[in-house]
Every structure is written in C-alpha cells, then in structure tokens.
Amino acid sequence: xxxxxxxxxxxxxxxxxxxxxxxxxxxxxxxxxxxxxxxxxxxxxxxxxxxxxxxxxxxxxxxxxxxxxxxxxxxxxxxxxxxxxxxxxxxxxxxxxxxxxxxxxxxxxxxxxxxxxxxxxxxxxxxxxxxxxxxxxxxxxxxxxxxxxxxxxxxxxxxxxxxxxxxxxxxxxxxxxxxxxxxxxxxxxxxxxxxxxxxxxxxxxxxxxxxxxxxxxxxxxxxxxxxxxxxxxxxxxxxxxxxxxxxxxxxxxxxxxxxxxxxxxxxxxxxxxxxxxxxxxxxxxxxxxxxxxxxxxxxxxxxxxxxxxxxxxxxxxxxxxxxxxxxxxxxxxxxxxxxxxxxxxxxxxxxxxxxxxxxxxxxxxxxxxxxxxxxxxxxxxxxxxxxx
Amino acid sequence: xxxxxxxxxxxxxxxxxxxxxxxxxxxxxxxxxxxxxxxxxxxxxxxxxxxxxxxxxxxxxxxxxxxxxxxxxxxxxxxxxxxxxxxxxxxxxxxxxxxxxxxxxxxxxxxxxxxxxxxxxxxxxxxxxxxxxxxxxxxxxxxxxxxxxxxxxxxxxxxxxxxxxxxxxxxxxxxxxxxxxxxxxxxxxxxxxxxxxxxxxxxxxxxxxxxxxxxxxxxxxxxxxxxxxxxxxxxxxxxxxxxxxxxxxxxxxxxxxxxxxxxxxxxxxxxxxxxxxxxxxxxxxxxxxxxxxxxxxxxxxxxxxxxxxxxxxxxxxxxxxxxxxxxxxxxxxxxxxxxxxxxxxxxxxxxxxxxxxxxxxxxxxxxxxxxxxxxxxxxxxxxxxxxx
Numbered sequence: 037x038x039x040x041x042x043x044x045x046x047x048x049x050x051x052x053x054x055x056x057x058x059x060x061x062x063x064x065x066x067x068x069x070x071x072x073x074x075x076x077x078x079x080x081x082x083x084x085x086x087x088x089x090x091x092x093x094x095x096x097x098x099x100x101x102x103x104x105x106x107x108x109x110x111x112x113x114x115x116x117x118x119x120x121x122x123x124x125x126x127x128x129x130x131x132x133x134x135x136x137x138x139x140x141x142x143x144x145x146x147x148x149x150x151x152x153x154x155x156x157x158x159x160x161x162x163x164x165x166x167x168x169x170x171x172x173x174x175x176x177x178x179x180x181x182x183x184x185x186x187x188x189x190x191x192x193x194x195x196x197x198x199x200x201x202x203x204x205x206x207x208x209x210x211x212x213x214x215x216x217x218x219x220x221x222x223x224x225x226x227x228x229x230x231x232x233x234x235x236x237x238x239x240x241x242x243x244x245x246x247x248x249x250x251x252x253x254x255x256x257x258x259x260x261x262x263x264x265x266x267x268x269x270x271x272x273x274x275x276x277x278x279x280x281x282x283x284x285x286x287x288x289x290x291x292x293x294x295x296x297x298x299x300x301x302x303x304x305x306x307x308x309x310x311x312x313x314x315x316x317x318x319x320x321x322x323x324x325x326x327x328x329x330x331x332x333x334x335x336x337x338x339x340x341x342x343x344x345x346x347x348x349x350x351x352x353x354x355x356x357x358x359x360x361x362x363x364x365x366x367x368x369x370x371x372x373x374x375x376x377x378x379x380x381x382x383x384x385x386x387x388x389x390x391x392x393x394x395x396x397x398x399x400x401x402x403x404x405x406x407x408x409x410x411x412x413x414x415x416x417x418x419x420x421x422x423x424x
Numbered sequence: 425x426x427x428x429x430x431x432x433x434x435x436x437x438x439x440x441x442x443x444x445x446x447x448x449x450x451x452x453x454x455x456x457x458x459x460x461x462x463x464x465x466x467x468x469x470x471x472x473x474x475x476x477x478x479x480x481x482x483x484x485x486x487x488x489x490x491x492x493x494x495x496x497x498x499x500x501x502x503x504x505x506x507x508x509x510x511x512x513x514x515x516x517x518x519x520x521x522x523x524x525x526x527x528x529x530x531x532x533x534x535x536x537x538x539x540x541x542x543x544x545x546x547x548x549x550x551x552x553x554x555x556x557x558x559x560x561x562x563x564x565x566x567x568x569x570x571x572x573x574x575x576x577x578x579x580x581x582x583x584x585x586x587x588x589x590x591x592x593x594x595x596x597x598x599x600x601x602x603x604x605x606x607x608x609x610x611x612x613x614x615x616x617x618x619x620x621x622x623x624x625x626x627x628x629x630x631x632x633x634x635x636x637x638x639x640x641x642x643x644x645x646x647x648x649x650x651x652x653x654x655x656x657x658x659x660x661x662x663x664x665x666x667x668x669x670x671x672x673x674x675x676x677x678x679x680x681x682x683x684x685x686x687x688x689x690x691x692x693x694x695x696x697x698x699x700x701x702x703x704x705x706x707x708x709x710x711x712x713x714x715x716x717x718x719x720x721x722x723x724x725x726x727x728x729x730x731x732x733x734x735x736x737x738x739x740x741x742x743x744x745x746x747x748x749x750x751x752x753x754x755x756x757x758x759x760x761x762x763x764x765x766x767x768x769x770x771x772x773x774x775x776x777x778x779x780x781x782x783x784x785x786x787x788x789x790x791x792x793x794x795x796x797x798x799x800x801x802x803x804x805x806x807x808x809x810x811x812x
Contacts, residue, residue, distance in 0.1 A: 158556040167549075168550070171556075246655075250477075364479075
C-alpha cells in the first residue's frame with residue numbers, strides 16, 4: 037500500500053485538476069463543487085472509510101486556475117493536511133444550526149464573481165452528498181452565482197485513467213485473481229453459502245485487499261436467481277452453480293469481476309450457457325476499439341449470445357470501473373458514450389439458463405489503441421468444477 | 425444469519441410503517457419518498473451491498489395508509505420480491521433518457537391527489553440518493569404536488585429501536601467483542617499497521633460479521649493523530665498506542681466502538697488520559713436517562729474530563745447507531761434532541777494526550793428507562809498492553 041494519505045505523487049492530482057479545468061473552460065464553468073467520496077478522492081487523494089458515516093458533508097471547490105480548496109469538517113483536517121491540498125477550511129461538524137453552509141457560501145463568494153457558473157454533477161450516476169435543504173441554503177446565499185450541471189466535464193475526465201491509475205486497477209484485479217483461485221479451498225458440497233461469502237472476503241484480505249467493499253453472488257441448480265443478494269445460510273449442493281462477484285479495494289481502486297463454479301459436474305445447459313457468455317466476452321475482447329460507442333459493446337456481446345442461441349439478460353452488459361464499484365458508461369442499447377483509449381471497463385454478459393435461473397460472466401479491461409488489455413486473468417472457457 | 429431477503433418477520437416492518445404513518449399524519453404528509461440504502465432497508469428489509477454501485481436510483485413510496493410501493497431497477501425485482509413488499513414497479517436501468525423519472529412520477533400521480541405533500545428527508549445527516557437533475561424533473565412532473573422536508577418524521581421513528589433490532593445490534597457488538605479480544609494474536613511490535621487492519625477485518629469475518637463496512641484506527645507514540653485515516657505500512661513500535669475502531673455489519677446492523685492497546689507499557693500521560701476517558705464514559709453510563717437531551721450527554725462527559733484535567737476534543741462525544749455506522753443525534757453542546765427509551769447510542773469521549781496526539785474511547789449502549797444497558801463489553805479501566 038502506498039502512503040495512505042496521498043496514494044499518488046502530487047503531479048498525478050495536478051494533472052487531473054488541469055484536465056478538469058480544461059473541461060470547465062469548454063463548459064464555461066468558473067468552478068466545480070464536488071461532494072462525493074469518489075470526486076473528493078479523485079481530486080485530492082483524501083482516502084478514508086469515514087464516508088460510511090452519513091453525519092457530515094465534505095466539499096471540494098475546483099477553481100478555474102490554481103489548486104482546489106477543501107471546505108471540510110475539522111475531524112478531517114489532519115488527514116486532508118497530509119494530502120497535496122494546502123487550502124483547507126474547516127468547521128466543527130455536525131452543527132445543527134449551520135453545518136458548513138455559511139463557510140462554503142463564504143468560500144464561494146470570496147473566490148468567484150457574481151456572474152459565476154458553478155458546476156455540480158447532477159446527471160446519471162451522480163448524487164449530491166449533502167443535505168438537500170442545505171444545498172438550497174447555499175444556492176440562495178451565493179446568488180446571483182448559480183449552480184449548473186457538471187456531470188459531463190467530470191465524467192469525461194474521470195473516465196480516462198492514467199497509467200498510474202491503471203497500475204492500481206491491475207493490482208487489485210490481481211488480488212482478486214489470487215482469491216478466486218483459492219475458492220475450491222472453502223467452497224464445496226455442504227458448505228453454507230454465507231460461510232463461503234465470509235471465507236471469500238477473508239481470502240481477498242489475505243491476498244492484499246485493503247478492504248472488501250462488495251461481495252455478491254448466488255448459488256443454485258442451473259444458475260442463480262439474481263446477482264445482488266446477500267448470502268443465505270443454504271448449504272451448497274452438488275449440481276449448484278456458485279457465482280462470486282467482488283469489488284475489492286486497494287489504494288482506493290476497485291476491481292469488479294466474478295467467477296462461476298459448478299459444484300460437481302455442470303449440466304449441459306449450464307455448460308452451454310457459460311461457454312456462450314465466454315464467447316460473447318471474447319468477441320468484445322477481440323473487436324472493441326476506441327471510437328466505438330457503449331452501445332456497440334452491447335451489440336457485439338448480445339449479437340454473439342443470440343448467434344449461439346443464448347437468452348441474453350436485459351440490463352447492461354458491462355460498465356466503467358475505477359474509484360467506485362461501477363462507473364459510466366453502461367453497455368446498453370441506449371448509451372452512446374464514446375469509448376476512448378484509457379477507459380477501464382467491465383465486460384459482463386449474462387444469460388438465462390432456465391426460467392428465473394441465470395449466469396453472469398465478467399472480466400475487467402483497459403481499452404488501448406489496439407483494443408482491450410485484460411486486467412483480470414481470463415476465466416477458463418469451460419466452467420470450473422469443484423468437488424462433487 | 426436470518427433469511428437474507430427479510431431479516432425480520434413482516435410484522436416488524438408493518439410496525440415501522442404504522443409508526444411512520446403516525447408521524448406523517450402529525451406532519452401533514454401524504455407520502456414519504458425514500459431513496460437511501462438505510463431508509464429502503466428500514467421500510468422493506470431489502471438488504472444488498474449493491475448500493476456500492478452508484479449507477480441506479482431506488483425509490484420507496486410510503487403512503488398514508490397501506491403498504492409501501494417500490495419503484496426500482498429491474499435488477500432488484502428478484503430480491504425485492506422476496507421481502508414483504510408486494511407492490512413493485514420496475515424499469516430497465518440505467519436508462520440515460522429516463523432513469524425511473526416517469527415511472528416514479530406516474531406512481532406518485534396515480535397514488536396521490538394534486539394537493540399532496542410528499543416528504544423527503546432533506547435535513548442534517550440526510551442526503552438524496554438520486555441525480556439532482558432527475559429530482560427536479562420528478563418535482564416538475566408531479567406539480568402541484570410538492571416535496572417538503574421529512575427528516576423529522578423519519579428520524580423520530582428510526583431512532584427508537586425495537587427489541588428485535590436491539591438483538592441484532594447486540595449480536596454484532598458481540599462479534600466485535602470477540603474480535604477485539606483476539607487483537608494480541610496479530611498486533612505487536614514490528615507488525616505493519618496495514619496488516620493489523622487486514623487481520624482485524626479477517627478476525628471480524630471469522631467471528632461472524634457478514635461484512636466489515638468500516639475499520640479505522642491509528643497508532644503512534646502518546647496516541648494517534650486522527651481517527652479516520654486508513655492504515656499506513658508503518659510497523660508498530662514499543663510505546664505506540666494502537667487504536668482500532670470498527671463498524672462491522674451483521675443482518676444489516678452496525679456496531680461502532682473502538683479499543684486502545686499499548687504496545688509495551690503505556691506512558692503515564694497515556695495511562696492517565698485513558699482512565700479519564702473511561703471515567704467520563706462511566707459517568708454517562710451511570711447518569712444518562714430518557715428525557716435528557718443530546719447536549720446533556722456531552723455535558724456529562726466533557727464535565728468529567730475537565731474535572732480530571734483531561735483536554736477534551738472538539739466535535740461530538742457520541743452519536744446514534746443502527747443501520748448506518750452513525751445516526752443522529754450527536755453529543756455536542758448544540759444538539760437538543762431528546763434522548764428516549766430504545767435509542768441505541770455510542771459514548772465516545774476523546775482527549776488530547778499531547779499536542780496533536782489523541783485518544784478516543786467508545787462503547788455502544790441502548791438507553792433503557794433505568795439508564796444505559798451496554799451492548800459492547802465494557803473496556804477495562806486500565807489500557808490493555810500487548811507484548812513489549
């Protein structure tokens with residue numbers, strides 16, 4: 037693990053701010069107001085699990101020129117002080133009368149002219165991490181300065197990963213690869229699924245994850261019912277398909293991929309569906325290029341599933357990945373986001389084996405000029421079998 | 425672990441909805457719109473780590489009478505279908521053109537008259553987990569129906585825990601108690617702090633946590649610099665104070681308490697400060713009663729610290745606890761929330777040992793008519809020592 041308070045050299049963050057400032061200029065924004073864990077981490081290197089507490093808002097103000105300003109609860113001053121950020125204003129939060137509202141408004145008014153347009157991410161895959169009523173109060177206090185949508189400038193910058201970021205993403209994918217290789221040590225007939233989930237998390241931590249933000253999965257004959265449920269105490273049985281999916285974290289960067297295991301020999305239907313998913317993924321691995329669009333990735337994978345007679349699931353067949361478990365774009369028919377060099381993405385086709393029983397397969401890639409480079413180790417074409 | 429898809433019997437949820445409807449009537453609200461993981465879990469039993477993906481919004485509409493309506497991405501239909509909720513409307517998310525906006529607006533307009541007041545939590549410790557621009561779109565589509573603040577009705581209900589909830593909170597505190605008892609197995613001179621963090625998480629999982637949402641801590645001579653930093657790779661040294669703080673989760677309920685360990689013999693200053701924190705906690709354990717206010721808890725603890733000559737930290741000295749790592753109220757001089765029977769709270773006094781070096785001590789309690797009942801095992805008055 038790198039120095040916990042910075043993760044990267046200050047130049048990495050300076051480069052990000054410069055790219056954000058370029059997009060801000062194009063969008064005629066005088067500032068960005070950022071409030072989420074990912075946006076704060078991205079701009080400052082401030083990494084903490086303390087976001088798990090909903091008690092306090094945190095604000096980063098990115099200006100047209102110069103370094104960002106942090107307006108944060110005093111409990112974070114020590115840690116923020118160890119990042120590259122030097123302008124740090126704090127208040128004693130939580131304060132029911134004024135929880136950073138006037139300090140943020142003063143900071144904005146002191147830094148920006150009255151005709152300023154201040155970008156806040158308001159679009160798809162964003163949310164505002166502060167009380168809605170306080171947002172209204174700040175908006176009134178800074179008027180005639182105005183908040184406008186800034187999803188586009190932020191997402192166009194964050195979606196292109198630097199080589200330093202790609203190294204971090206590869207590192208956590210390697211951790212998960214090692215943990216998946218050890219699944220046969222703790223998953224087998226008779227093992228309760230909730231213990232398998234716990235052992236999988238333990239294994240991820242043993243293999244180098246800082247923490248495990250996400251584990252989901254399922255198990256059942258001919259596949260599972262969904263991919264977002266917590267584990268039940270039901271023991272694995274011969275003939276079950278076990279799927280484990282993880283978003284483990286190292287240095288603030290996520291992996292997000294899954295693996296499927298047959299407990300005992302896989303049925304023909306399961307085997308055929310798994311191979312169709314593997315081939316659909318392969319088509320994307322072979323054909324995806326910068327300049328295509330997100331819906332092209334969907335078309336490549338769903339087309340191959342259809343050609344092989346598999347019943348593709350609705351919903352997206354992959355997405356962006358980085359400092360949250362999932363990032364834009366989404367591989368759906370409706371998403372026309374341009375795929376560009378340096379994007380880190382998941383390929384995640386899913387199909388129905390039988391009514392209500394599904395399989396989902398996932399790999400993580402970085403899109404290079406020549407096409408995808410795998411960050412996860414490629415799953416075997418034939419479903420892995422355990423015990424039985 | 426209880427049935428993963430419900431956690432409690434349906435009657436527990438029906439009781440919550442009835443209490444919410446009572447508060448809604450008092451606040452003249454015709455409905456509540458809930459969007460956060462905690463509020464959705466509280467009303468439905470829908471428990472998933474999938475919230476880690478920021479891609480999709482989720483909506484629960486609580487009406488004046490009858491059961492709630494879920495308006496959710498289709499990927500959640502299976503799991504929501506296994507809860508007690510029967511009215512489930514889904515859309516194929518994420519959809520860049522309309523990500524649930526028209527389905528939510530239709531549901532609201534179909535269920536509520538034009539003069540309806542719809543409560544949304546907008547106050548301290550809340551946020552809206554949906555894109556801000558889509559919130560504006562829904563607000564325009566449902567006009568003249570209006571969104572108004574509903575922090576008060578939701579918080580007054582959620583803060584009083586049922587005995588079934590208290591059992592869950594006690595269970596996860598017991599898991600953490602067992603994990604803290606094993607810290608000497610993996611923490612000692614020369615052990616890097618980041619490996620101690622990993623081993624502590626592993627131990628929590630071994631002892632029965634479903635997942636570990638939060639671990640923080642610190643280590644250093646005469647205390648630590650802050651309590652929210654991730655672990656550095658620095659090895660523990662003799663004379664360090666090691667603090668580990670955890671929010672582990674079982675069946676969706678959090679513990680939140682810490683323990684301090686001296687690596688080798690503790691210095692006099694550390695020993696004195698730790699005992700002052702222990703005694704400040706004891707004063708609250710002895711004297712806290714329903715009918716007092718949150719700032720009374722602050723006064724009790726800060727008064728005892730002052731009496732013992734300890735330098736109390738700013739910020740809050742404890743807070744609510746339940747289905748997020750921290751809940752309202754906050755033990756600060758400014759928080760006048762009434763403390764009531766059935767509240768689950770943390771007592772968390774902190775003090776400076778030397779400039780920039782602090783100690784924080786924390787226990788979890790449920791407030792009974794006669795006073796606090798401990799949910800965590802009481803820490804020893806004298807700081808625990810490891811190796812040396």
